[in-house]
Amino acid sequence: MKLRRLAISEEGFIFDPETGNSYTVNETGLFILEKLRQDLSPEEIARLLSQEYEVSPEEARRDLEDFLEVLTRYGLWKEPR
Amino acid sequence: MIKVAVSGINAVDNPGPGLGIIKGLKEGAIPVSVVGLAYDAMEPGVYLTDLIDRVYLMPYPSEGEAPFLNRLLYIQEKEGIEVVIPALDPELPLFIDLEPRLSELGVRSFLPTRKHFKLRAKDRLPVIAEATGLKTPATFAVSSYEELQRALSRLRFPVMVKGLFYRAFRAYNSTEALQYFQSISAEWGYPVIIQEIVEGEEMNVVGVGDGEGGHFGLLAIKKLWITSLGKIWTGVTVKHPGLLEAAEKFVRHFRWRGAFELETIVSGEDIYLIEINPRFPAWIYFAVGVGLNLPERLLRAALGEEPERDWEYPAGKLYIRFTDDLVTDLDLFQRMVTRGER
Structure with missing residues (x-):
């Protein structure tokens, strides 16, 4: 998985050693990336997000989907089949 | 000394x-x-x-x-x-x-040998691409107005108009393409290269071939900032397995001797070969800075010594050019x- 090769700093700076691209994410983005790297499913991550940030499960899922869409656009994540 | x-x-x-x-x-x-x-x-x-x-x-x-x-x-x-x-x-x-x-x-x-040197002509790129598993942008070598029109009819604008060895312009319509075709042919002769533009990450590899199919080190980088002349101003080291593998195939297949630079555009899984230079690039100090002293290794090879072959380097090292x-x-x-x- 492409996400595994990324170098991710605690401050949310991400470097892709294969493409040389770098990105920044906020605390929530960092939280999601960490969970994705632990092979958690989007459903599980949405549940954890709603608990961690005290938002409704629907809102957490919507925000997560937005973020995953961005990751997909940058070629960093693919929806598991 | x-x-x-x-x-x-x-x-x-x-x-x-x-x-x-x-x-x-x-x-x-x-x-x-x-x-x-x-x-x-x-x-x-x-x-x-x-x-x-x-x-x-x-x-x-x-x-x-x-x-x-x-x-x-x-x-x-x-x-x-x-x-x-x-x-x-x-x-x-x-x-x-x-x-x-x-x-x-x-x-x-x-x-490099004379034969190696000739590989740098842009109409030879498909030969190298085939040997290395790389792709090349659709390329037409044209020597007349008719051939230019035929090439343009098969490509979508913008296109690159290049000399066989030097000069490259981006043409957005046929008037511009004709203008560049004329200025390049006047300066550098025929053929002029008409090439599809491939969008992607500009990545280059520098290395020194040993002339027997092996090498004394490779370094892959991505250009982050370029000047208006297309020259690197800042860059970052990358570890792109496909690109490094292609560079090793290139050295092995042609038994490359001496310094070389491969210029590529990486677009998803596809790697397009754009240019090959039979010498060190101007950013060669980048290799020295990350611990691969390729100039020194080349010097040792020239002196008949066996240079080091270890080429482990870190991804994510930055190169900054500056004026003085x-x-x-x-x-x-x-x-x-x-x-x-x-």
Whole structure:
């Protein structure tokens, strides 16, 4: 998985050693990336997000989907089949 | 102390590789004394006396082999050069042809062969691409207005209009394409290359082939900032397995000897070969800076030693080019103009 090769700093700076691209994410983005790297499913991550940030499960899922869409656009994540 | 002659000391907006090579040599374990080969008295390297001990003006390679060799013989007599590292495309065919004679005189080098050198023509890219598993953008070599129109009808605008060896322009319509076709053919002759534009990450690999299918190290980088001339200003080291594998295949297949640079565009899983240079690129100091002293390894190969082959390097190292100022007396310029040397 492409996400595994990324170098991710605690401050949310991400470097892709294969493409040389770098990105920044906020605390929530960092939280999601960490969970994705632990092979958690989007459903599980949405549940954890709603608990961690005290938002409704629907809102957490919507925000997560937005973020995953961005990751997909940058070629960093693919929806598991 | 090994005396090494290096050319390409024109660190200008389109910089030659010479200063990067020299910085690498100076940082290496072999003590060197550097003789710069310049083509103009104003080349910045002429004035960098800490890096370059002596400088000689060279005749342009276009003047032919005889004046070029005569000048080298004169320099050899005065300096006793042991190794020459040419760094500019136009002089390479002369150094390649003169390699046996210079070697007899004690001037050694580690150069690509004539056959290798010819691979850099842009109409030869498909041959290299096929051998390495890389792709090439759709490319047409055109020599007439009709051929140009035919090529344009098969591509979508914008397209690249390139000389076989030098110059590249982006044309957004057929009027622009014709204009560039005419200016390139007037300056560089035919054919002119019409090429599809591939969007993606601009990544390059530098390396030194051992001439037997192996190499003395490879480094892959991505250009982050480029100048209006397309020259790298900042870059970052990358570890792109497909690209490095293709570079190893290239070295193995052609049994490449000496320095080379592969210029590519990486678009998702596809790697397109855009250009190959049979010499070090101007950013060669990047390799030195990340622990791969390729200029020194090339020097060792030229001296008949076995250079290191380890080429582990970290991804995510940054390269920053910057401008600098120097103030000096007219003395050096005067010597270069009147005597052709300093």
